[in-house]
Amino acid sequence: MATEALRADRLNAYYGASHVLHDISFALADGQLLALLGRNGAGKSTCISSIIGLLPPRGGKISVFGQDVTAMPPEAIARVGVGLVPQGRRMFGSLTVRENLVVARKGSGQWSLASVLKLFPRLGERQRQLAGSLSGGEQQMLAIGRALMGNPRLLLLDEPSEGLAPMIVAEVGRIIAELRRQGLAIVLVEQNADLAMSLADRVVILNTGRCVFDADIDTARARMEELSHHLGVFKVAEPAR
Numbered sequence: 001m002a003t004e005a006l007r008a009d010r011l012n013a014y015y016g017a018s019h020v021l022h023d024i025s026f027a028l029a030d031g032q033l034l035a036l037l038g039r040n041g042a043g044k045s046t047c048i049s050s051i052i053g054l055l056p057p058r059g060g061k062i063s064v065f066g067q068d069v070t071a072m073p074p075e076a077i078a079r080v081g082v083g084l085v086p087q088g089r090r091m092f093g094s095l096t097v098r099e100n101l102v103v104a105r106k107g108s109g110q111w112s113l114a115s116v117l118k119l120f121p122r123l124g125e126r127q128r129q130l131a132g133s134l135s136g137g138e139q140q141m142l143a144i145g146r147a148l149m150g151n152p153r154l155l156l157l158d159e160p161s162e163g164l165a166p167m168i169v170a171e172v173g174r175i176i177a178e179l180r181r182q183g184l185a186i187v188l189v190e191q192n193a194d195l196a197m198s199l200a201d202r203v204v205i206l207n208t209g210r211c212v213f214d215a216d217i218d219t220a221r222a223r224m225e226e227l228s229h230h231l232g233v234f235k236v237a238e239p240a241r
Contacts, residue, residue, distance in 0.1 A: 003030040005065060005154050005185035006051070012059035013050045020046050023060070024211050026204045030065070030153070033176070033186040035200035037193055037231060043209040044189045045087055048158050051187070052084050053077045064154060078106075083152030087159045087189075089143040093132025097123050100131050100142055101149050109151030110182075116145040119175065137168035144175065154185045161192045169195060193231050197221075205230045 006028040013021040021043050028034040036044050049055040051062055053074040062070045069077045078084075092100050101113055101123075117124035120141045126134065131142060140160055147155060157176065161169045173195050180186055180199065190196035197203065203220040205213035207230055213220075220227060 003065065004028070004063070005030040005032075006034075006187065007063045008047070008051070008060065009063070010060040011047070011050060011057050011062065013046055013055050013057045015046075015055075020209050021050065021057070022210045024206070024209075025060075026202075026211060026214050028154075028185055028187060028202065030185050031180070031183045032201035033180045033188055033199050034202045034204060035193075035196035036187055036189045036204050036206065037196055038206035039231065040191070041208075042206040044206055045158055046209070047206065048084070048156050048187070048189055051077075052082060052156060078150060078152075081151075081153035083147035083150050083155045085143045085147045085155065085157045085160060087162065089136075089139045091131040091134075091139055091142060093130065095131055096128050097131055097134070097142055098127040100146055101127075104146045104149040106149070107151040111148040111151050113149070116148055119148075119178070120145050137164050137171070140164060140168070140172060141175070144172075148179075152184070154187070155179065156187045156189075158189045159191065160188070161190060161195055173199060193227075203227075 004027055009025050011021055011024040024047060036047065038044050046055060050057045053072055057070060061068060064080050064082055067080055069080055101116060122138060123141055123145060126138065134142065160172050164172065176188065176199055188196055188199065200217050202216050204211060212230055213226065
């Protein structure tokens with residue numbers, strides 16, 4: 001039986017008095033990719049914020065590789081082995097590419113400056129360039145590379161294709177597929193359902209802060225009418241393996 005990388009059990013979260021996540025439950029096996037989908041405002045990014053500790057839940061439990069992280073601050077959750085690629089990339093714009101990567105280095109494992117630059121040759125060419133001067137696609141590569149420098153076992157990707165040209169989206173998808181092939185557990189939040197479902201092992205859909213769909217990718221593909229009801233009509237791409 002596969003090791004469980006992540007489990008959310010009846011997760012509830014609030015912004016002030018506003019109840020935004022309602023009894024969210026799902027699980028992710030180690031080495032697999034879970035696509036967390038939903039329309040704008042469905043609660044996807046809020047769910048990521050709760051997992052990483054930026055919005056501590058007021059009810060329920062979050063476990064990472066069997067360890068209860070529900071009450072931990074973000075830095076402690078990161079030390080358990082969770083990496084975050086935030087929505088909007090959030091670079092240190094006044095630092096160079098190299099400095100953005102080096103400052104994020106922690107732990108031991110396969111990811112070092114050399115291995116990240118091997119995965120992203122374009123960053124290697126621009127490592128002395130200020131991060132704020134990079135293109136959107138290059139900044140997204142840097143955001144992923146920065147997260148990898150922490151040597152995570154679980155990677156949270158929040159809208160990595162947002163605002164990118166189709167050619168760059170395809171490249172980001174290729175990189176995510178490669179990370180999955182290397183055995184990294186991944187939660188992928190995406191508005192681009194084609195991209196997400198081409199990569200996913202499991203699909204979870206949120207709607208107004210509630211989990212309305214949870215199935216493996218084969219079941220999800222067989223229930224396209226139900227998915228279309230929650231997400232809108234879209235064409236599903238072939239899996240990227």
